[in-house]
Structures are given as C-alpha cells and as structure tokens.
Amino acid sequence: MAKVADGRVPIPRHPQKFIHRLRAFIRQRGLSVSTESVYVSWVKRFIKFHGLTHPKDLSPADVEQFLHHLAIVNGVTVSTQKVALNALSFL
Secondary structure, X not given: OOOOOOOOOOOOOOOOOHHHHHHHHXXXXXXXXXXXXXXXXXXXXXXHHOXXXXXXXXXXXXHHHHHHXXXXXXXXXXXXXXXXXXXXXXX
C-alpha cells in the first residue's frame, strides 16, 4: 500500500486483515510512525519464519524459537532482540 502524507500506510475504516488490525491497534496506542513500521516488519518476519501460520495459532514457545533463531543463526544484537520481542508483545 502507498503511504499517505503523514508517512503512515492507510488502513480500511473497518480492518479485516490481520496486519491492518495490528496497525490500527498500534495507532490506538499513539505510537510513532517509525515504531509502527518497525513493529509491523518484525511481526511479518515472525509470521514468515513460522510458515505463514496465523499468530493466533502460535504460542510463547514459538516466540522463543524465533528469538533464538535471531540470536544464534542471525547473530543479531541483544537490543535488536528486544525490539523484536516488543513488537511481538503486541500480538
């Protein structure tokens, strides 16, 4: 989707898709445009990592597995892991 003037991706008035509902949830909490973008990106990576499984069907163990993969296989820093965990906490 194209971004609008304030830099946010537009969402439908009554969002049905998961990512649109996630964006609406983030916006209701007043988080910044950049935080929204980062969180949505991490959530998408998490979903893709688990074979496009819907987040409602994933458990805390799946979050642990994803973070472990980030740390061990990808070698990301602790701060990057914390950002990913914060993003996943919105699920």
